Amino acid sequence: MDLQRWVFRPFFWMATLAIAGWQSGCTFQKTPPVDAPSSSATPSIPISSSKGGMTLPPNFVVQVVQQVGPAVVRINSARTVQDERGTSLFEHFFDMPSQNRGQERVERGTGSGFIFDAKGLVMTNAHVVDKADAVTVLLKDGRELKGKVLGEDPFTDVAVVKIEAANLPVVNLGDSKKLLPGEWAIAIGNPLGLDNTVTVGIISATGRSGSAIGISDRRVRFIQTDAAINPGNSGGPLLNARGQVIGVNTAIIQGAQGLGFAIPISSAQPIAQQLVATGKAVHAYLGVQMVDLTSELRDRLNQEENFKLGTDKGVLVVKVVPNSPAAKGGMEDGDLILSINNQAVRTTDEVQQVVESTKAGNPITLKVQHQGQARNLRVTLGSLKPEQLESDRPGASLSLQIHQVQMPLGKGFLQNSKSNVRGSESI
CATH class of the missing domain: 2.30.42.10 (PDZ domain)
Known part of the structure; x- marks a missing residue:
């Protein structure tokens, strides 16, 4: 059968400016909950209801972006890797190792994230910060902060980064368990390094298993959306019409149109709590x-x-x-x-x-x-x-x-x- 290759969202470049991706990898053990966000959390967009259904403000997407956008961040990461080059003709014939073999090089990447606690807790994808030696978090207001990875979980692709700063904007977390296909979906992130990019679509499906979409090593029931997700969107929020985070954008199918997937926030939040408390998540x-x-x-x-x-x-x-x-x-x-x-x-x-x-x-x-x-x-x-x-x-x-x-x-x-x-x- 034809193998469908999955593209995870980090946008990496090396010295040659070639784009590359880092590959990432359940029972939740009860841990102390993360403190509730302070009053700086963004309010939800008011939606009125009537006998005809829910009524949205005419510019509800604009309102969502204005209220949530400041809490969406860009994450730059760097890791040092060994340059494993193949044996050259010189080495093959003269049995002499090249002086350039085994040299270290730095891979750099860009992803997205969102501040979910006023204490400086940022949620993102594990593959965005996997094995990173240095993490920098850029806020929409221009602040550039050093980030510390508190923990990452390859089985759900969730990670938490800590930043130190005052007066941080915070997102409002929603309830992904109540999502229905056809609801609005708004993605904010930094695709291909283009900061604060907004795309809009709908919830295409819920409860997609890892095996159904070709990544059976994930302990996640994914949200499927047709909101455009591109390299660099990894770790950014998927929002509902109220401006609440309902998912963490994580993957698309390469070559397909309108097939994006997000980790439900109801699954990501307990993992984040474990990472904050212990630095790891426990899975049965x-x-x-x-x-x-x-x-x-x-x-x-x-x-x-x-x-x-x-x-x-x-x-x-x-x-x-x-x-x-x-x-x-x-x-x-x-x-x-x-x-x-x-x-x-x-x-x-x-x-x-x-x-x-x-x-x-x-x-x-x-x-x-x-x-x-x-x-x-x-x-x-x-x-x-x-x-x-x-x-x-x-x-x-x-x-x-x-x-x-x-x-x-x-x-x-x-x-x-x-x-x-x-x-x-x-x-």
Whole structure:
């Protein structure tokens, strides 16, 4: 199949002025909440209602931009990397290392962010500040401030940067859980270094899973929008018609028009709270690769010797990661997950939601079917590490490409089949 490559939003340039991007990477552990913004928070745009529906001011976008714009910032970052050049002809023939090999160079990038707390807390994308040696935050009023990365989370692509300044404008956070397709969406950011750029569209969809859009290593149900998002918009706010932040702009599909994605603020805020409190976010980890079981897949599997499924309802375990919580709890390749904690599950999304809503270190009870026999398993969830998620994924991980999962079947489960199944999820 054709691989769709994802473009995350940082706008990087090197000494050659070539544009490049940094590649980035759930249960939320309860932590003390971030203090509520002070009175400097921007007020919401008033919207009147009538029997005919909601009535917006004629220039509501202008009002949103004027009130929220000052709290949207530009983030310049720099990191030092080793220049890994290939072996030259001189080195190949004379076996002498080049003096230029292994030299350090500085990569610089630009992204966006927004001040969500008057104490100087800025929310942005993790890939904007990933491995940054220096971070500079530029405000709309002209102030240029040194930023300190308090923490970054590759699994949700959320990061928090701290700046020291007085009289900071602050955004008003909304409720992304109540979003409906068709609502207004306003994006503010710094695409391609063009500060304070405003684009407008609608909410195209909500609840897009990572696997549905080709980035299954993200613990996020994305907001989809057709508001234009371009390199440099990363970390900027997606706003509703009231001027409230409903999402953190993060990704588009390269070559597509009107397909942008944002992290819901209701997901980003708890992660930000953890990053402020502890510098890291904790995610529960089960340790399986899984796919939705469909009638078509069931029929294909049942053609294999010694492999029979009597149902097409459930989630099929493609692989159990060795030494993972799932393996320690007795899960096996080929298990069909029927329920978790006595709640039926039919999709990988439902399994992920249960795991994400359970604190790492707590147990879950799974009802599975294996070779036609039902059994109950108790699995204590672990804490997810970046290298664990990478090892869970088939093929080249963290390339953010839609991939196919080859599922060999029969004895030892999934060893000899030529069948390919899309949409493998890891959790």
